[in-house]
Amino acid sequence: MMITEQDLTSLATFLLLPSSVCKIDGDKNYMIAKLFDNEHEYYSSGDLIIGGVFSHIIYIFEQDDFKQSPKPNYKHLMSFMRKNYQHDLALLFAVKEINENSELLPNITLGFHIMENYFNTKITYLNVMNLLSTQHARIPNYKCGRQDHLLAVIGGLSSATSSAMATVLGLYKIPQISHGSLARELSDKVQYPIFYRMIPNQDLQLSGIVQLLLHFQWTWIGLIVFDDRNGDTFLQTITPVFTRNVICTAFTLRIPYMKFGSHDNGLKETIDSLTQGIVNVILIYGDSQSSLYIPSIPSGKIWISTAQWDFTAEYVSDKFHGALSFTIHSKKLPKFQEFLQNLQLHERDSVIQRLWELIFRCWKTVYSKTHQMIGSSKCTGLESLEELPGNVFELEISFYSYTVYNAVYAVAHVLHAMYSSSSGHKAVQNGSRLSAWNIQPWELHPYLKNVRFNNNAGQEVFFNENGDLEASFDIINWVMLRNSTFEKVKVGKMDPEAPSGQEFSINETVIQWPKRFNQTIPHSTCTENCYPGYNKIIEEGDAICCYSCSQCPEGAVANKPDSKACNQCPDDQYPNKQRDDCIPKIITFLSYTDPLGRVLATFAILFFCSTLWVLGVFTKHRQTPIVKANNKGLTYMLLISLLLCFLCSLLFIGWPGKVICLLQQIAFGIVFAVAGSCVLAKTITVVLAFMARKPNSKMKGWLGKRLSCVIVLSCSLVQVGISGVWLGTSPPFPELDMHSQPGQIVVQCNEGSVTMFYAVLVYMGLLSLASFVVAFLARKLPDTFNEAKFITFSMMVFCSVWVSFVPTYLCTKGKYMVAVEIFSILVSSGSLLGFIFLPKCYIIVLRPDLNSKKQFIRKGMYRK
Structure with a gap:
């Protein structure tokens, strides 16, 4: 509802003029002060007065630019907020109930004095002074005519007005009970010792907002705040909380209040452009009057509003279908809706008169012409609030009205506690009723701090140590129905008294989302979520x-x-x-059940059996020339060492225990050193034998078993010494290899000292290389005595195997590393067996005619 500038100018000039006359209507119960702004000031007499500073009307004031004298008038009137008149009715209803309750305050009546502050801090200061003065004389402590007994003041819908009220009331120690400010700084009892509020501070709400966003994984949101002190405080508070919880703001839009209601196209375009794209969730923060800007917002978004915004049906449109709003937990008050439905217009009830004028757009003859601009017809008195749709006036009590109701009852219960005390009873006995209540406002504070009662809705009401109400927040889902009506559905709660970790709860199955989301939970992230992995x-x-x-x-x-x-x-x-x-991980090792282990074990046994057969053949034909011609003792020793070599390979198959790990490399190194020593001894014996054939050769003394034994024993003892040092310093041990094979735990033997392991291999390689060189030089000696060419081939294969073993061994992991070593043992040992002994076995078994002394002599002569 808009008032013309001309009418407002005349009204404002009257409002700013101080009065020095006390003019009062004589009615006892309802005396309407017709001074200052009599259409926005409401008074009801009583023994004790509860003050109220409420906000119903928004003015845009002329801004001072310091270039000209300030103007004593307003620029224009913005709007009436019909929903806020329910705060007055809640106070009226509470006072009516208390006065009719003979048990709560017997023989005492409460009255009220309500002032309008126009959402303006300066006028808040002014009207608080008016509450403390007589008839707006604005002279503190001066009383003229009506002697009001003001005990407490209810009011402060915003943080700014609450702080302004507390500044003045604190000087007089008059309790202030706010019904709307959630600002954290007002909990400071050092700065605001007389301040109480029927709502919790916003810490719990901020926690609820964060948990709501995290519950739905909305980490990329828009933020709209209003460009004032409250907006600054909110941003300073919420930004670090968002940062800690990895919630980012795609944009932060700060809207000046000067643009409210002006339908600024540039501002609307800014909002439209910022809310495009993947930002589906927008958090909006503002005071009660902020909802006037609702028609300018885009649709199809998830809007989350804070409790300060007082999101009510008066400003709801289809754009807010699916919106979520935080509200302070309240219960349905019995008889309040009935009280509103039965309200009738009375000339003496200024609150109801003003409400009627705004809602039904009519006027009463008792008012001046200033009011006639609101409606073109006269109020009949038959109008009923029950007939109005919910978006015009809600009959269900709002949470701000609920807090006003509780604030009045808090004062009443404090007075009851004081009356019930021994001093109170004594005072009643010694004097009149009024003198008994000749108390000072500051005396209420000890009782207010400890007040605790159950209101008529069954909810327990009490303050914490900071003067804040201990209460929870409800999460409301706004659902717009087809017939342009709405439904408020409670979908969640933020309860500080719940067990730790369960303070936040929400039932997402009953939430109605905006239509474009087709009832799927909307996403609002900067990027798509990373999948597991x-x-x-x-x-x-x-x-x-x-x-x-x-x-x-x-x-x-x-x-x-x-x-x-x-x-x-x-x-x-x-x-x-x-x-x-x-x-x-799977535990793995080279076992006999493994196909690879089974194959290697089979070949080891086959080679072992083949060696046994060769040993048997040589033993059976030990008197034949071919056996005698190649040093029978060394042959047996070499065959036995080869048997042990093949058996040694079986040590590498199966579970590697502690003893097995000690035997694996040590037995392998010593046995191969013995085999290599035997081969070297056989080669050297062949060379010495040919050198001894020369006349008067001194080499004849070197021939015989003694030389062979010395070579085999000395060469083997070197390897034994290396192995002994290995065992004494850093012996092999079993270990679990967790990392070499993905998905496997390899049970293997750790060499202990890698240096000693390679020392064994190097020494074995030196023996092999020496045998190869000597055999290679002796390969052309006559066949009668010569097996050097067979040793040459065998040692060539032997050396090739072990030279290729090192890089292959280093490149493999797990059981395959063990398989490489077994393969090298079998191939190198098999080469010695095959190249040295199979040709002899061929002659012994298949060509016995060649195994004669005559044949050997003939071949020797032919070679000459």
Whole structure:
């Protein structure tokens, strides 16, 4: 409802003029002060007075620019807020109930004095002074005519007006009970010792907002605040909270109040442009009057409003279908709706008269012409609030009205406690009723701090140590119906008294989302969520909510979406293919049940049996020339060492225990050293034998078993010495290799000292190389005595195997490393067996005719 500037100018000039006359209507119960702004000031007499500073009307005031004298008038009237008149009716209803209750305050009547502050701090200061003065004389402590006994003041819909009231009332120690400000700084009892409020501070609400956003994973949101002190405080408070919880704001729009209601197209275009794209959730913060700007917002978004905004049906449109709003928990008051339905217009009730004038757009003859601009017809008195739709006036009590109701009852219960005390009873006995209540406002504070009562709705009301109400927040879902009506559905709660971790609760199945989302939970993120198995990578300079996804590295998993980092699996587990979970590793080793182990074991046994057969053949034909010609003792020793070599390979198959690990490399090194020594001794014997054939050769003394034994024993003892040092310093031991094979725990033998391991291999290589060189030089000696060419081929294969063994061994892991070593043992040992003994076995078994002394002599002569 708009008032013309001309009418407002005349009214404002009257409002700003102080009065020095006390003019009062004589009625006892309802005396309407017809001074200052009599259409926005409401008074009801009583023994004790409760003051009220409420906000119903928004004015835009002329701004001073310091270039000309200030003007004593207003620019224009913005709007009436019909919903806020319910605050007055709640106070009226509470006072009516208390006065009719003979048990709560017997023989005492409460009255009220309500002032309008126009949402303006300066006028708040002015009207608080009016409450403390007589008939707006604005002279503190001066009383003329009516002697009001003001005990407490209810009011402060915003933080600014609450602070302004507390500044003045604090000088007189008059209790102030706010019904609308959630600002945190007002909980400071040092700065605001007389301040109480029937709502909690906003810490609980901020926690609820964050948990709501995190519950639906809305991490990329828009933020709209209003460009005032409250908006600054809210931003300073919510920004670090968002940062800690990885919630980012795609934009922050600060709207000046000067543009409210002006339908600024530029501002609307700004909002439209900012809310495009993937930002589906917008948090809007403002005071009660902020809802006047609702028609300018875009549709199709999830709007989240704070309790300060007082989101009511008066300003609801289809654009807010699916919106979520925080409200202070309240219960339905019995008889309040009935009280509103039965309200009738009375000339003496200034509150109802003004409400009637605004809602039904009519006027009463008792008012001046200033009121006639609101409506063109006269009020009949038959109008009823029950007939009005909900978007014009709600009959259901709002949470701000609920807090006003509780504030009045808090004062009444404090007075009852004082009356019930011994001093109160004594005073009643010694004097009249009024003199008994000749108390000072500051005396209420000890009782207010400890007041605790159940209101008529059954809710317990009490203040905490900071003077804040201990209450919870409800989360309301606004549902617009087809017939342009609405429904408020409670979908969640933020309860500070719930067990730790369960303060926030929400039932998402009953939430109605905006139509474009087709009842699927909307997404509002800067980027798509990272799937399990991926972690977030934030580029330098980007917002923390804008990131790319990178698959977890080897050995790490991320089992939750949007993981900040991948977690390493325990040593006994490894990631699955998706890298979103750790699964137990398989214990593996080269066993006899393994196909590879079974094949290698089979070949080892076959070679062992073949060696046994060769040994048997040589033993059976030990008197034949071919056996005698090649040093029978060394032959037997070499065959026995080859038997042990093949058996040694079986030590590498099966579970590697402590004893097995000690025997594996040590037995392998010593047995092969013996075999290599025998081959070297056989080669040297062949060379010496030919050198001894020359006449008068001194080499004849070197021939015989003694030389062979010395060579074999000395060369073997060197390897034994190396092995002894190995065992004494850092012996092999069993270990679990967790990392070499993905998904496997390899049970293997650790060499202990890698240096000693390679020392064994090097020494074995030196013996082999020496045997190869000597055999190669002696390969052309006559066949009668010569097996050097067979040794040459065998040692060539032997050396090739072990030279290739080293890089192959280093490149393999787990059981395949063991298989490489077994293969090298079998091939190198098999080469000695095959190249040295199979040709002889061929002659012994298949060509016995060649195994004669005559044949050997003939071949020797032919060679000559």
